Amino acid sequence: MGTKGKVIKCKAAIAWEASKPLSIEEVEVAPPKAHEVRIQIIATALCHSDAHIIHPQYKGAFFPVILGHEAAGIVESVGPGVTNIKPGDKVIPLYMPQCGKCKFCLSPRTNFCGKLKHFKSPVGDQKLMEDKTSRFTCKGKPIYHFMGTSTFSQYTVVSDINLVKIDDDANLERVCLLGCAFSTGYGAVINSAKVTPGSTCAIFGLGGIGLSVVIGCKAAGASRIIVIDIKSEKFAKAKAVGATDCLNPRELDKPIQEVILEMTDGGVDFAFECVGGAEIMRAALDSVTAGWGLCTIIGVDVGDNGLNVSAAELLMGRTLNGTSFGGWKGIDSVPKLAVDYKNKKFDLDALVSHTLPFDKINEAFDLMYQGKSIRTVLLF
The missing domain is CATH 3.90.180.10 (Medium-chain alcohol dehydrogenases, catalytic domain)
Structure with missing residues (x-):
């Protein structure tokens, strides 16, 4: 070129x-140095991690900065x-x-x-x-x-x-989600939790990552997939990709973990926390069964003070773990995920709620803050 x-x-x-x-500006992008690559971005999506650094409570912020990490x-x-x-x-x-x-x-x-x-x-x-x-x-x-x-x-x-x-025929407007959302949620199920056929699962939060967890649980053969969100309008999409039960904590007369324990004879086999915050992490951990229940933390909340866990809870056979990027080694695994999407092994279309021109990036952030979007893809 x-x-x-x-x-x-x-x-x-x-x-x-x-x-x-964010301010749309003209920038100068220098040529790549040794072991670097300069890319023309075609499609990029928004993630809550992009919003963390501009949150007033985020510690360690640095400015000025060009955000974004989910793209192709x-x-x-x-x-x-x-x-x-x-x-x-x-x-x-x-x-x-x-x-x-x-x-x-x-x-x-x-x-x-x-x-x-x-x-x-x-x-x-x-x-x-x-x-x-x-x-x-x-x-x-x-x-x-x-x-x-x-x-x-x-x-x-x-x-x-x-x-x-990735392959030359890849759809960049969809496989950009492999840069974070889908890979993180799907991989949390397949690689980190290793969900087993016939198991019961609870997923807290139905954003792009939460829905990807649902897709992963269905692919792993889970028999019951319970989803939890405070926005009931998200339940139709969750059911379309595999959810069996939908719960809105604001419509219940007791704590969500108590409801799940009653529904599942003492707790689910696997719980996934996809929002962040001590209260939701606590509910997710309390939702898994004694003996072998596994709670996987995926979400991060800015300014959160962390989760207090007693030794007794873990001594009773519950396990708490976390995952980044779904446990995938990216260079080894992402091309295979792109091929799996092309071969219709899973549906990335279900995660895209909005497609906007890049100049409307602040509108996309507003949709995310208001909980009106799952994933918004921005096109240059």
Whole structure:
């Protein structure tokens, strides 16, 4: 392409400070350096993790920053040393890197990578490239990257270990959801919890991740899939992808966990918390059976003080675990998930509630804040 080795000027959405709408600006995107790839983003979706950093209670925020981590695009150019990607390839950026060399990448027990510096949260990590500099400039100022991806920009630069090639015929407007929502929820069931055929499951929260958990539970052969949300209008979609029972806590006369215990003779085999917050985590853990019940934490709530768990609860055979990116090693697994979608093994269309032009990104955030969207896909 004629842009190789040159600075590209394009539009991006910049968060200049907390609690403010994103600003559509012209940015300069530098060429990729060694082991980096510059991508033209075609489709990017919104996730609550994108909103965390601009929340006034988020600790460790950094500005100005280009957010976004759930996307798909086409490679514009590659830097020296890049061997697994070439210009013209369709790709999905990955906020969970896979270097393939560290003790985490070499272990089948996790999808973490040693390139993640802090192991506290991917949201606050990977805000600069490997050489501690940014590839974005706006109004003469360097702009921070976000989660190693920064997909709220028409062009972005990522490390070659934060990127995976997918088939040339992939539908980028749908497989962009493999960058976070679907992979996280579906993988939580398949990889992290390992839901068994005939089991009972409870899913707290019916956003993009929660619905992906429902799809995973159905695929795993669960016999009863109970979904919980405070917005009853989400239940029709949940039933369409596999839910068997729908509960709105605001319509019940007792705590949700008590209702679930009564419905399931003492608790479900598996519970998935997809919202965040101590109260919901508590309800999810209380919903699993003694003896073998497993509660998997997926959601994160800004400013949450955490969950208090007594030793007695765990001594009675309940297990509490968590998962990031559904346990998938992205470079190994995401191309296979893209093929599975193409072969209609699961339906990503069910997760997309809105499709908007990129310029309407703040409208998309409003839909998310109001609970009116599942996933909004933005197109450049």
